[in-house]
Structures are given as structure tokens and as C-alpha cells.
Amino acid sequence: MPIVRLSAVSKTYPAPRRTSRPLTAVDNVTLDIDAGDIFGIIGYSGAGKSTLVRLINALEPVSAGTVEVAGTVISGMRERELRQVRLGIGMIFQQFNLFNSRTVAGNVDYPLQVAGVPAAERKVRVAEMLEFVGLADKASSYPDQLSGGQKQRVGIARALATSPRILLADEATSALDPETTLEVLALLKRVNEEFGITIVLITHEMEVIKSIAHRVAVMDSGRVIEQGTVFDVFSNPQTDAAKRFVSTVVKAVPEAHELAVLRQRHPGRIVTISFADGGVSQSAVFLGFAQHGVTFELVYGGVNDIQGRTFGHLTLALGGDDAAIDRALASVDSSLTVTEVA
Ligand SMILES: Nc1ncnc2c1ncn2[C@@H]1O[C@H](COP(=O)(O)OP(=O)(O)OP(=O)(O)O)[C@@H](O)[C@H]1O
Structure with a gap:
């Protein structure tokens, strides 16, 4: 919903x-x-x-x-x-937007005051929220005495005060x-x-x-x-x-300038194989290469873990004669993406 x-x-x-x-x-x-x-x-x-x-x-x-x-x-x-x-709806900001003239506790208290919550209740709630963000000991400090991370934690406590x-x-x-x-x-x-x-x-x-x-x-x-x-x-x-x-966070297929460097080091055939979570294992692919007499070296890429699921793009420099490499690539399970990058 x-x-x-x-x-x-x-x-x-x-x-x-x-x-x-x-x-x-x-x-x-x-x-x-x-x-x-x-x-x-x-x-x-x-x-x-x-x-x-x-x-x-x-x-x-x-x-x-x-x-x-x-x-x-x-x-x-x-x-x-x-x-x-x-x-x-609570909100937090890049520049924290805290009131510099109010203490940390005063900042967290502010939205509760605006909402008309009685003072005794507010006091309990402010203490609860500061405890939650790990700043109970800073209740009487002022924002300019805090680090950026601490300021944002105050921002979070303030945003959550009204539940x-x-x-x-x-x-x-x-x-x-x-x-x-x-x-x-x-x-x-x-x-x-x-x-x-x-x-x-x-x-x-x-x-x-x-x-x-x-x-x-x-x-x-x-x-x-x-x-x-x-x-x-x-x-x-x-x-x-x-x-x-x-x-910016996943190493996938090498860019042209990276490929140029790889090319100098590895004059043979280069392929990128993309693996997805729950699919064919890397070892099945590598075993297939070995069975066809093809050698390989991992030259670029990596495996990523996102929320406990993995995927990866591995770029391999292959060794062996052309026909053997063709057979080895043909044997790779069709559920995997194989891209000959050069
Ligand atoms: N109040 C406004 N009056 C006129 N133009 C605006 C106003 N607010 C935003 N814009 C314009 O709308 C477009 C989108 O701006 P917005 O701030 O939403 O983008 P953004 O993705 O959040 O970028 P940034 O991370 O730089 O803030 C921009 O061209 C901006 O100049």
C-alpha cells in the first residue's frame, strides 16, 4: 500500500x-x-x-x-x-537547519511546542529522542558546539519528535x-x-x-x-x-581508456561475463573454460553485494587458440551475458 x-x-x-x-x-x-x-x-x-x-x-x-x-x-x-x-511528515536537510540560539534539547522540543504537547510529555519525548540518536549527554549544548554528524543527529531527533x-x-x-x-x-x-x-x-x-x-x-x-x-x-x-x-559505485565493463591500457597488457581476446544473483556460478563457467583448454586471467571488474544479493561483471583476458575460445564461450550458459569487449 x-x-x-x-x-x-x-x-x-x-x-x-x-x-x-x-x-x-x-x-x-x-x-x-x-x-x-x-x-x-x-x-x-x-x-x-x-x-x-x-x-x-x-x-x-x-x-x-x-x-x-x-x-x-x-x-x-x-x-x-x-x-x-x-x-x-518529518524532514532533515543538508545544512541541518537547527536553531543556533536553542540548545540541543530546545531544538528537539520545538516541533512538540508548536504541536501543543504539554510540557511534562515533551520533556519525556525529548529525552527519549536524544537517547535514540545517542546524544543524551549533549542536551544542554548548543548546535555550534557540535560536529556535523552530531548536528544531523539532532536534526533527526527533531524530525522524529512528533512521531x-x-x-x-x-x-x-x-x-x-x-x-x-x-x-x-x-x-x-x-x-x-x-x-x-x-x-x-x-x-x-x-x-x-x-x-x-x-x-x-x-x-x-x-x-x-x-x-x-x-x-x-x-x-x-x-x-x-x-x-x-x-x-560510480559498480565496476562493470571497462571504459575505452581503461580498455586501451588492458589491451597493451593483454593482446589476446577479452570478454566481460555478467553474473546475476541465484544464476549460474562462476565456478561452472571457469570449469567450462578449463575443459576447453582455455586459460583466463581476471583483469577488471568485481562482485557487488546489494541487500544480501550479489551480481558482478568480470572481465577476463583469455588464452588459447581461437577455435577453443569460441567453443568455450559457446558453452557458457545462455542465462549469462557474455560480451566480447575487444
Ligand atoms: N522557487 C523556484 N523558482 C524558480 N525556479 C525554481 C525554484 N525552485 C527550483 N527551481 C528550478 O527548478 C529546477 C529543479 O530544481 P531542484 O532544486 O528541484 O533540483 P534538484 O535536483 O534538487 O537540484 P539540487 O540538488 O541542485 O537542489 C532548477 O532548474 C531550479 O533552478
Whole structure:
């Protein structure tokens, strides 16, 4: 059951000057986000990701289409009703957006105050949330006394204080170093698993999607050009943009310049064999090569683990006479993709 459903949603901003054209930041997007998922939205700068997020929490009205949250159509709702909807949606940001004049506890308390929660209840909830994010000892500190990772953990505690069902994370790890990024991603995973909160993860980093998302949508020029499970998109990307993103974290087929280097070292035939989870094993392929008297050396590629499922692209330099190599390649199970790369 989708907790967020976008049907043919578009957002067009008016032309900034009389001479220029209106800008369609989100273009006819149809997307279902299932309750309990970590749903990644990836795209280059300007692809429309942040605009899409602002449409999900109704910070901006859509130009066309409908947005449904938890079964209720929110596009077209009045401001008063929207305030209620927004209480069920938490948000964290790249620059954390904490109040510097408030303590850590004061920051987490803020949305509870706005929601009119009684003081005694708020105190318990703030302590609970700070405990959850591992910052109980920083309750009286101020944001500028914290590291980036700690600030984001405060952001997460604040976003979760009112027990939302959805957490929108807009480039939440983009300002953090790689190690802190992993810590914050691990915390988001706990948020999803322990509280069952649906997370919409906006990012331009495929590594972020790879580490915690279940499903992913690829955005380009305002449109969703590809979507699916993280395993499917990573192991078999369809569009050029998705292929480019995947290539940042998966070593697949060597690029032309890499191939030129390989060629110098290995003048013989070179093939890439792609393996998918649950299919034919590598050892079956290598045994077949040996039986045909073909030698092989692994020269490029690797095996990837995504959510406990593996796939890989192995590029091999083959040795032996041509006819034997032809026979060996013909013997490879037809479920595997074999590409002669040179
Ligand atoms: N309020 C606005 N008024 C006019 N144009 C806007 C507005 N907000 C966004 N845009 C334009 O819409 C397009 C999509 O922007 P958006 O911020 O959604 O992309 P993004 O994928 O989130 O990129 P980034 O990661 O750089 O924020 C851009 O061309 C941007 O200039």
C-alpha cells in the first residue's frame, strides 16, 4: 500500500523575465512509495529532486496532477488542513537547519511546542529522542558546539519528535565526511527498521542509495526516467543516466581508456561475463573454460553485494587458440551475458 502516491505531477515556475520561458522543474511524475520503504531519489543538480520533496510535504502547490499522502489527496487542500498533514511528515536537510540560539534539547522540543504537547510529555519525548540518536549527554549544548554528524543527529531527533510516518531526507549526508555519512545512514536505517518510518532519501550520491535504500527512482530534467528495486537498477540499469550513476559505485565493463591500457597488457581476446544473483556460478563457467583448454586471467571488474544479493561483471583476458575460445564461450550458459569487449 503506497503511503505516498504521485499521479502525473508537474510543477512549473513562471518565467523569471518576460523574455524567458516558464521552467518545468517536475514534469509529469507518477510514483508510488510504499509504506515502510527507504525510497531513494537520485539525480544530478537541477533534476527536480528538491522540488519533488516540497510537493510531497505540500510546501508548494502542484501545477498539475495529484499528490496523495496516506490515502488522502493533499494537493489542493487548505493551509489549515495541510498543517495537520505536515505533522505526519518529518524532514532533515543538508545544512541541518537547527536553531543556533536553542540548545540541543530546545531544538528537539520545538516541533512538540508548536504541536501543543504539554510540557511534562515533551520533556519525556525529548529525552527519549536524544537517547535514540545517542546524544543524551549533549542536551544542554548548543548546535555550534557540535560536529556535523552530531548536528544531523539532532536534526533527526527533531524530525522524529512528533512521531511522523514519513521522513524526507534532502541531501542529508552531502555536507558530511564519508565516515560520518556512514554513521548517519546507519541511524536512518534504524529509524526505518525500529519505527517503521518510510524514508524518502534525496541524493546525488549512488553510494547512499546502495547502502540503505530498497527502491530507487532516477530523475533527469524533471522526469523520473527509471525506477525499480535497488538490486534491479544497479545490476541492470536501462537509461544512460542510470548507467552513469551506477558506474560510480559498480565496476562493470571497462571504459575505452581503461580498455586501451588492458589491451597493451593483454593482446589476446577479452570478454566481460555478467553474473546475476541465484544464476549460474562462476565456478561452472571457469570449469567450462578449463575443459576447453582455455586459460583466463581476471583483469577488471568485481562482485557487488546489494541487500544480501550479489551480481558482478568480470572481465577476463583469455588464452588459447581461437577455435577453443569460441567453443568455450559457446558453452557458457545462455542465462549469462557474455560480451566480447575487444
Ligand atoms: N522557487 C523556484 N523558482 C524558480 N525556479 C525554481 C525554484 N525552485 C527550483 N527551481 C528550478 O527548478 C529546477 C529543479 O530544481 P531542484 O532544486 O528541484 O533540483 P534538484 O535536483 O534538487 O537540484 P539540487 O540538488 O541542485 O537542489 C532548477 O532548474 C531550479 O533552478
